Amino acid sequence: MAGAAEGTVIACHTKEEFDAQLAKGNEAGKLVVIDFMSLTCGPCQAIAPVFEECAKEYPTKGAFLKVDILELEEVAKSYNIQAAPTFVFIRDDLTLESFVGAYPDKLRNTIKEFIDNTSAASASSA
Incomplete structure (x- = not known):
């Protein structure tokens, strides 16, 4: 599948694919949220539907x-990932926050906070 649709979680299987998706999100001024996970990790599987x-x-x-x-592994090491799941929040190539663990409310609230801050910032600069 070439190009992923908005509103979906994009699984990255190569470093090139990851770099391209990260660059695309940054260029669009989006909040990029990365779920560093493992298929063998129970909490990772439990939080996946919330992330979706x-x-x-x-x-x-x-x-x-x-x-x-x-x-x-190379991408995980570059973000100093020690455990799964780890969520990393990036905007304009800057890491805003990251946390370890499958916490649905914390995940939702952190995303909402950064997205609401963007909306407020762009509204006030318009």
Whole structure:
């Protein structure tokens, strides 16, 4: 499948694919949320549907990427990922925040906070 639709979680299987999706999100001024996960991790599987809901909720304001830490070790190491799941929040190539663990409310609230801050910032500068 070439090019992923907005409102979906994009699974990155190569470093090139990850870099391209990250660049695309940054260029669009979106909040890029990366779920560093593992297929063998129970909490990762438990939080996945929540992450997908968030992607559907903010299709135009967020880019939601999923990286398997065993498949893309190089990418995980570059973000100093020590455990799964780890969520990393990036805008304009800057890491705004990251946290470890499958916490649905924390995930939703952090995404909402950064997306609401963007909306407020762009509204006040318009």
